[in-house]
Amino acid sequence: MLQGSDDDSNTDAPSLYRTKYDWCVPGDLEVDSVVGDTVLGRRDITERRSETREAIALSAETGSITWSYETERDVDHFTAVTVDDGIYLTRGGPQDGNGVVALNMDGTKRWIVNTAVGYERPRVANDTVYVADSRVYAFDVASGDLRWEYNLQGSRLSPTIVDVTDTVVVETGYTVLGLDPTAGTVRWEFETGDQVIGEVQLSDGISYVMTSDRIAASSDGAEQWRTEFDTTTAQTGESIVGTTSDRVFVFTSGDDGDAHQLQAFEVATGERSWTSEPIQPIVQPDFEWTPRTTVYGDIAYLGGETLRAIDATTGDELWQASVGDGPIKTLTVINNGAEADHTVFVQGGETQLATFTPDGEQTWSHSVNAPDRVSAIGEYVFVGTDNEICSLNRLEKS
Template sequence: MVDSICTRRRLLAAVGATSVSAVAGCSSTLFGGDVEYIQDAPVGEVTGPWPTYQHDFARTGATTDPGPSSDATESTVLELFNLHPDSQVMFTGDRGALALSPDEFGGSYTSFNINENTRSWNVETTGSAGSVTIAGNAAFASTSRGIRVYDIRSGDLCWRANTGSPFLGNAPVFVSGKILSWDSSSVVAYDATTGEKRWTFSFEDTGPNSVGLRDGIVYIQLETGVAAVDAESGDQVWRRSLFPGIDQRIVIGDESVYYSAEGGKLYALSTEREGETQWKTSIPNEYGHSLAVSNNRIHVSASDSSDRGVLTTLDAADGSTINIEKHPDGRTSPPIVADGTQFWLGDTTLYASDADTGSPKWSLDVNATVENYSLPSVHGSNLLFASKNGVVKISDGA
C-alpha cells in the first residue's frame, strides 16, 4: 500500500531536514511495507547508447549506432577473473554497468568507464543478480530479492523493494517517471525517484515471465499468452491466452508483438486489434529461440540437433523466410542489430550479417571465453560483451 512507504517528503516531516543524513541507512522496520527508502534516486532520461536489455524496452535489440566493421580487433576493457556475467553490458555515456555471479549464493553489480581499465565500484547482493536499466544516473537492478536502485556514479543504494526477478531479460522498465518490476505473481509500478508504489497488476492464474513497453502500453508475457496494460493507470487493455507455452521473451515491433512458442511456432499479435493473430509461422528447432526486430525484419537465433547456431531472417509483414544461415557455434543468445548489420556471438566467433538479407558480411574469432550469458551490446562503433574473465571490446580502434 502507498501509505506504508517512506518518501523523502514524509521522512523530512518526521525527523527534520537536519536529521536526514543520520537515518539515511535506516531499515525497513522503520519504513514498513515492502519498500526501503534511503535517498532519492538521481533519475533522468533513458538516453544511453545501450541502457537496458536488448537496447530498449520493446526488447528489439536494434540501435542506430554503427558497431564495428570488418577491420575490428579484440581487446579487454576490464579484467574480472572467474566472475560469470549475468547480463549484457549497459551504458550511459562512457559508464557501463553489468551483473555478475561470483558464486551460487549471491551476485554483484559492477560499474566501469569504457576508457579506463578499473572498476568504478562493485556492490554485492544477497540474491541472484539480474539485468540493469539505466535512467539518468540511476541504475535499476532486478534481483531474486527484489529491485535495487543505485546511484551509478558511486554505487550508493537509493531505495529497494521486494518485487523483482533475477533472470537475464528481466531488466526493469522505465516509463513516465515510474519503474516497473515484477515477480511470479504481479507487476508493480514504483515512483522511480522515491520507490513510492503507483500501481500493481496482479495475476491469479498465471505469472509474468517478462515485461516490455511500446507507445505507452506495457506488454506482459505470460506462461501461455500476452496481456496489454496501460502504463499510466495499470488497467488492462487486452489479453490473449491459450497459446502454446512460450519459449523466449516477447519482442515488440511497430504494430506487432512477436511471441515465440514451444514447438517451433512464432506468432505475430496485433497491438492495435487486441492481440489478434496476424500470422504464425514455423521456425527452426522446437526450443531455444531468441529474437530481435528491425526495419521490417525479424531475426531469430536457435541451435539445431547438431548444436550448430541457426540464424533465420524473416519478413515481419507476413513471417516468410528470407534467409537461413548455419554456424558451427551452437548458442541461442539473441542477435542484435546495429545500423543495418546483424551481430551474433557464438561460442568462439562473432558473426556479422546484412540485417536486411541475412547474408554473411564478415566474422571474427574471439580469444575470450564466452559464457552462457555473454550477450553483446553496442556503444558507438564498439561492440562489448562480458566474458568469463572480463569485459571485452570489439572495435576498429581496439
C-alpha cells in the same frame, strides 16, 4: 573511492593490473552498460561472504573502481542494471533477499523495496520502475512508493515485461497483456491457447508473438495475422531476431535441433518473404554452438562457421568473411550514431576478435586468450572469465 551497501559498509575492492589490454580487474564481473566514462556491472563476491553480489562502477579509461554497492542480505543474483535517471536492478536470495534496488548515479542507495520479483531487469518509463513476478509492480522512481500492482492470477509460467511505451506489455506464458502504465488496469489481452509463448517483440505498436510452430501479429490484442513455420522441415521457433519497417525475422531450428533457418515474414500480411538456406549447428569436441543471428537496418547477419551478411529484403547473400579458426561465437551490432551507420563486432573461434563495416570491410582485429565471455559496448570491448574482466578500446587498439 566511494563504496556503499545496504548498511553503508563494504570491504576493500580488488586490485587493478595492466596487461596487453587497457586494464584488467580480478573477479567474476559482468558488464551491463557504459554511461559516459563509467562502466556499470555486477560482481560475484562469494569468496568474501556466502551468496553475495554487488553492483559496481569502474572508470572506462583506467578500470579503477569508482564505487561498489553490496547488499547486506544473502543474494544469489542481481539482474543486469537498468540505467535511467538512476541505476535500477532486482535481486534474489534464498530467503528474504528478494527486492528492487534503486541507486543514485554515484552508487549511493536511493531506496530498496523488499518484495518477490523475477529474474528480469527492471523497466523504467514514465518516472516509474516496472517489475514482474506473480504480480506486476509499478514503483515511483524517486521514492520507491508503490503506485499500483496487478495480480497475474492463473499465470503458469514466469512473466516477462516485454516493453513499456504507452502500454505495459507483459508476457505470462500463454497470454500477452496490455496494462495501463498509470493505473495498472488491463487494456487488452492476446491468448495463444495451449501454445507456450517463446518470445514477444514490439515494433510500431504491433506485438509479434512467437510460439513453437507459428508467428502471429497482434494490435491491441486483436490478431492481425498468423503464419505457421516451414512444416516441410519441421521447423520450431527459437527467437524473433528483429524487425524492419516491412519484415519480421524469426530464427528456427529443425525438430532435432539442427538445420537452423532464418525466415522473413511481411509485417502487413504475415506472408513468408524468404527462408535462408539451412545453417548447421557447430559441433566441436567440447561444445555445440547454435548459430548467431541479428538484423540491423536492411541487413541480416548470420554467424556460423563464417560471418554472412544477407539482404533483409531479398534474402540474397551480400558478403561473407572468416574470422580466426571459427565458428562465430559472439555477434553484436554497434550503432555508430547515424540511422544506418553501424559496426559489426564478432568473436571467431576462441581467440580472434574483429569488426566489419556493413559492406564487409574488416576495420579492426585483436587476439585474446580464450575467454568465457566477450561483449562490445560502443568503443569498448570487454573480455571476461570467472577470475577477471579486461577491457580494451577498439578505436585505439589494432
